[in-house]
Amino acid sequence: MPALLEIQNLHTEFRTGAGTVNAVDGISYSVDAGETVAIVGESGSGKSVSALSILRLIPDPPGRITQGAVLFAGRDLMTLTEEQMRQVRGSDIGMVFQEPMTSLNPVLTIGRQITETLEQHRGVDRATAQKRAEELLGLVGIADPIRRLKQYPHQLSGGMRQRIMIAIALACDPKLIIADEPTTALDVTIQAQILELMKDLTHRLGIALIIITHNLGVVARYANRVNVMYAGRIVESGPAKAIYHTPRHPYTIALLRSVPRLDRPRQARLDPVEGQPPDLTRLDAGCSFRPRCRFAIAACAASRPGLQATSNSGQSAACFRADEIVALTGTTGIGVTGTGAALAGATA
Amino acid sequence: MNATTLAAAPAAPEAPLLEVRGLRMYFPVTEGLLGRKIGDVKAVDGIDFTVRRGETLGLVGESGCGKTTTGRCVLRLEKPTTGQIIFDGVDIASLGGKQLQALRQRIQVIFQDPYSSLNPRMTIGQIIAEPMFVHGIEPNATKRMERVRELLSVCGLNAGFAERYPHEMSGGQRQRVGIARALAMNPEFIVCDEPVSALDVSIQAQVVNLLEDLREKFGLTYLFIAHDLSVVRHLCQRVAVMYLGHIVEMADSDTLFDNPQHPYTRALLAAVPVPDPEVEQGREFRPVKGEVPSPMNPPSGCVFHPRCPIAVERCSQQAPQPREIAPGHMVACSEVKIAG
Numbered sequence: 005m006p007a008l009l010e011i012q013n014l015h016t017e018f019r020t021g022a023g024t025v026n027a028v029d030g031i032s033y034s035v036d037a038g039e040t041v042a043i044v045g046e047s048g049s050g051k052s053v054s055a056l057s058i059l060r061l062i063p064d065p066p067g068r069i070t071q072g073a074v075l076f077a078g079r080d081l082m083t084l085t086e087e088q089m090r091q092v093r094g095s096d097i098g099m100v101f102q103e104p105m106t107s108l109n110p111v112l113t114i115g116r117q118i119t120e121t122l123e124q125h126r127g128v129d130r131a132t133a134q135k136r137a138e139e140l141l142g143l144v145g146i147a148d149p150i151r152r153l154k155q156y157p158h159q160l161s162g163g164m165r166q167r168i169m170i171a172i173a174l175a176c177d178p179k180l181i182i183a184d185e186p187t188t189a190l191d192v193t194i195q196a197q198i199l200e201l202m203k204d205l206t207h208r209l210g211i212a213l214i215i216i217t218h219n220l221g222v223v224a225r226y227a228n229r230v231n232v233m234y235a236g237r238i239v240e241s242g243p244a245k246a247i248y249h250t251p252r253h254p255y256t257i258a259l260l261r262s263v264p265r266l267d268r269p270r271q272a273r274l275d276p277v278e279g280q281p282p283d284l285t286r287l288d289a290g291c292s293f294r295p296r297c298r299f300a301i302a303a304c305a306a307s308r309p310g311l312q313a314t315s316n317s318g319q320s321a322a323c324f325r326a327d328e329i330v331a332l333t334g335t336t337g338i339g340v341t342g343t344g345a346a347l348a349g350a351t352a
Numbered sequence: 353m354n355a356t357t358l359a360a361a362p363a364a365p366e367a368p369l370l371e372v373r374g375l376r377m378y379f380p381v382t383e384g385l386l387g388r389k390i391g392d393v394k395a396v397d398g399i400d401f402t403v404r405r406g407e408t409l410g411l412v413g414e415s416g417c418g419k420t421t422t423g424r425c426v427l428r429l430e431k432p433t434t435g436q437i438i439f440d441g442v443d444i445a446s447l448g449g450k451q452l453q454a455l456r457q458r459i460q461v462i463f464q465d466p467y468s469s470l471n472p473r474m475t476i477g478q479i480i481a482e483p484m485f486v487h488g489i490e491p492n493a494t495k496r497m498e499r500v501r502e503l504l505s506v507c508g509l510n511a512g513f514a515e516r517y518p519h520e521m522s523g524g525q526r527q528r529v530g531i532a533r534a535l536a537m538n539p540e541f542i543v544c545d546e547p548v549s550a551l552d553v554s555i556q557a558q559v560v561n562l563l564e565d566l567r568e569k570f571g572l573t574y575l576f577i578a579h580d581l582s583v584v585r586h587l588c589q590r591v592a593v594m595y596l597g598h599i600v601e602m603a604d605s606d607t608l609f610d611n612p613q614h615p616y617t618r619a620l621l622a623a624v625p626v627p628d629p630e631v632e633q634g635r636e637f638r639p640v641k642g643e644v645p646s647p648m649n650p651p652s653g654c655v656f657h658p659r660c661p662i663a664v665e666r667c668s669q670q671a672p673q674p675r676e677i678a679p680g681h682m683v684a685c686s687e688v689k690i691a692g
Contacts, residue, residue: 161643196637197641225625
C-alpha cells in the first residue's frame, strides 16, 4: 500500500536581509495511514516550516517552496491550484497550531468557526452543521456543547481552546492532522489531557498524525516513527524505539543525553550539546552539525552527508560515521552511565 | 577580584537563610470607574517554607499556582498581605526605603525571558555594570569594566561581548548575561524564575550546569521556580509543590519524585512524559480531570478536591493541615496515610 503522505526532496527558502536561508533543505519522509510521525528539533531547525510547506502556507514573499513534491493520497499538492489547495486544507488535512488564541477568530463564536468549516468544505446547511458541531464538541470532551458553541474564544481556557482547534481539525473527517507544537503553550496536566485526546481520537478514527515538537518526552509517549531535524535537514529517521535506544546521529545522541530525566535520581552534571545552533545564512559545504560534533572527521568538512540507511533496519542517519557510532559510544547507546566516558575517549 | 571576594560570608550552620511563615499575597479585584473592590485574587494563600544556606529549593506548579508571586514577595517586588519573610534573621516583609535597597544587593533575580529583561539600547557591558554603579559597589569606571569582563568569563562568555548589544546574541548567551548581572551584586541568594524555560533543549543543559557551578563556586542559595519537573529534579535538593496558592507537598528531591504522596503531585508527575518509549509503554497513565479553578473563588476545603481522585466528603469542607509524614516530608492532604 502506498503511503498516505510522501514528501520528496522538499526545499523551502526565505529571503532575508542577511541572505537566503534554506529553512527546509531537501527533506523526504512518508506517513502511512493511521500512524503518528513526530518531527522533532529545536528552534530554527525547520520543523514548523516543513509542516507549513506541506499545506503551502508559506508567506511568499519572503518565503518560497523552491523544489520538491508532496504526494497526498497520490496527488502532488505542489501542482494543485490555490482553489484545489483550499479544499485540501481543513478537509483532507486538518491543522492544529501551537497558540489556539491566535489561530481562532476572536470575533466569531466557537460555533460559527466550526460550522463555517463544514459549510465551506461539505456544503451542508446550517442546521446540519450545527448538529455536527455539537457532536464534535462532545467528541473532544467539552461538556455542555450548546452553551459553549455560543461563546467566544476569550471566554475559554487555553486547554479548552485547543480542544476547539481539534474539533475544527476533525470537522471534515480528515485523513491526516498536522499538529505544530499543539501543547507547548499549555500546562503539563492540560498538555497530558490534550495529547491523550489526540491519541485516542486519531486511533479511533484511523487518522494519521504528524506531530511537531521539541519535547522528547511527548515524542516517546506518542510517536510510532520519528524524524529528527537539524538546520533544515532530517538528520535521523526511524522507529521511535530505535531512535531513542540506538541513535546513530551524533546530534540525536547529544540531544538525548542533554535532557535531565524525571525518572532518574539526580546526576552530577548534565551533558549539554556544546556550542550554539548554526547561523543558517552562513552554512558551508560540510555537515552543519560538525562544529558541535564530538565525532567530526575531515570528511565532514568536505561535504554534507545525506540520509543513508544504517545497519539497523528502518533507521537512517545523515552521518558518515553512523555505523561506527555504535562502537564509538558503546553498544548500549543512550541511557546507560559510562557512555559519557566512551564519548570523551572518542574525542581524545 | 576573584572567587573569594564574591563568596558569601560563612554563617552558623543550621540557621536557614530564608524562612517564610504564613505568607499571603492577595491582589484586589476592582470594578467600575471608582475601582470598587469586588474580591481578591488569592495568589499565595498561607505558605511556609525554609531555604537552607547553600541549597536549591525548587518551587514547582502550573500557571497561576502562585510560585512566581512567592518569588516576587521574597524579592520584595511585592509587599505581602500578611506573613513573615525572614532573611538571615531579619523579617523583610515590611521593610521599606533604604533598608530595602540594601537588601536588594543580597537577593538577586534571574528572569525567564532573557529577551525582555535586557535593555535593547544598552551594551552588555553597560547592562552588567549598571547595578554596580547604582549601588555604589564599584564607583571606579575602569575597575567596573574589569569586573564586567570577569563576570562575563565566569558565565562562560567571551569578554568581547561587553561591547555588543542584546539583539546580537542568542537566547542562551542572553541568559548568561542575565546571570552575570545578578552576580555583579555579590548576592547570597538568587531567585531563579523559570531561568531555562525559554531555551532550547541543547542550550538548557548548558545553563543548568552553569547555575550549578556558580552555586558551588560562590556558595549561593537558590529559590528555583520552574514548571519543568525534570530540570527541577536535576537541580534542586528539596522541592515544594504549589497548587492554587498553597504548598501541597514538600520533600527532598529524590523522595518527592520517587515517592510522591499528595494526589496532585502524583498527577503532575504522571503527566510528564519521559524521553524513553519503552518506559512510556509500561506506564499506567490517566490524565487528571478538569482544570485549575480561579484563584479569585477557590474551592472550599482542600483546593484540589474537585479534581482529586481520592477525595472524600470532608475534603470539600475542611482545609487539610500540612503534616510531616516522614522526616522532612510534608504533605497537605488528610487522606494520605502515614507510612509505617
